[in-house]
Amino acid sequence: MIERNRRANRRTFGKLLLLVAFMFGFGYALVPFYRAFCNLTGINRVGDKSSLALVRNTQVDESRAITIEFDANARGAFRFEPLQRSMTVHPGQIAQVLYQVSNRTDHAVRLQAIPSYAPAEAASHFKKIECFCFTQQSLQPNESRQMPVVFVVDPKLPKGIPAITLSYTSFELGATSTDAATDQRENDDG
Known part of the structure; x- marks a missing residue:
């Protein structure tokens, strides 16, 4: 009985370790997936320095001084x-x-x-x-x-x-x- 509980606990522990490894890998893989999605859709261009030139305060009326x-x-x-x-x-x-x-x-x-x-x-x-x-x-x-x-x-x-x-x-x-x-x-x- 005690031996059976130990084997069940080891199996559960092994499954939990696999789950943790999978979650870590999934989180790590989200970064390139996110960048690919943003590049594909054209939104939130993270790290794209060329888009910084397009950013400006649109509330400034430069036609008046x-x-x-x-x-x-x-x-x-x-x-x-x-x-x-x-x-x-x-x-x-x-x-x-x-x-x-x-x-x-x-x-x-x-x-x-x-x-x-x-x-x-x-x-x-x-x-x-x-x-x-x-x-x-x-x-x-x-x-x-x-x-x-x-x-x-x-x-x-x-x-x-x-x-x-x-x-x-x-x-x-x-x-x-x-x-x-x-x-x-x-x-x-x-």
Whole structure:
């Protein structure tokens, strides 16, 4: 009885090993079959570098060029400016501009930037993907930082708008939480 169970277990084990070997071989053979199928049908041309030249962003309207002008205004003891004054983009093209802010004080500051657009009707067509204006910025004494704005102009921008001005007004929000804690400790001690 025990011997019969051992033989049955060996046969089952041998069948399982054959099944594992077959599954491994089948998985290994799928790669060339997949490539052959893709070449035959013309879809998903894996590794075909000639097809890369055909890939492009079809949402970019290359028949139009929009001039984007950048402006900055600071309300406080800090310096705030774009690193370039203008650029030309095609509607649908993703672009980036950098603004620089410098804290010229001997204490930490918190800043918030508010955007505005001219002409006003361009605001709904100017889409910011990444912007320092989404969050408050904290700067240490005498710290400078470059901050990006990644944007795209909607291809649905009316044809009569050849230029857009993006203007930021940045203002100081008051003492940072660390400054407030220091001030509170000094008041408690004194």
